[in-house]
Amino acid sequence: MEQSDLLIVTKADGELEKKARLTQMEYVSALKYMRPRSPDWRPVVMSASIHKPETIENVSKMLDKFWDTAVKTGLLMERRNEQLTKWMWTHVQDEIMAVFRRHPQVLRKV
Secondary structure, eight states, X not given: OOOOSEEEEOOOSGGGHHHHHHHHHHHHHHHTTSOOSBTTBOOEEEEOBTTBHHHHHHHHHHHHHHHHHHHHHTHHHHHHHHHHHXXXXXXXXXXXXXXXXXXXXXXXXX
């Protein structure tokens, strides 16, 4: 399972507010057992509702905080490089398979 940097439990209002809070607490509890991907940032769990503008503002502030941390510590570039490397190898594998599938000897056997 891939770990997120920020988890947002939505629809935290009205009848669903209590369930959203419980879900938030479950995520916080689960994250305690997972090692953070970076020593510079621990995943944050928040709840939000479009009907509570302050919660949306808090999420926006947390996104800004993560972005600032990721840029200052080099985490952003590190993750982008990892992603580009993964994409490159996926592309290489896809191209090799495409060449293989078009090869005349393979086509005759299929």
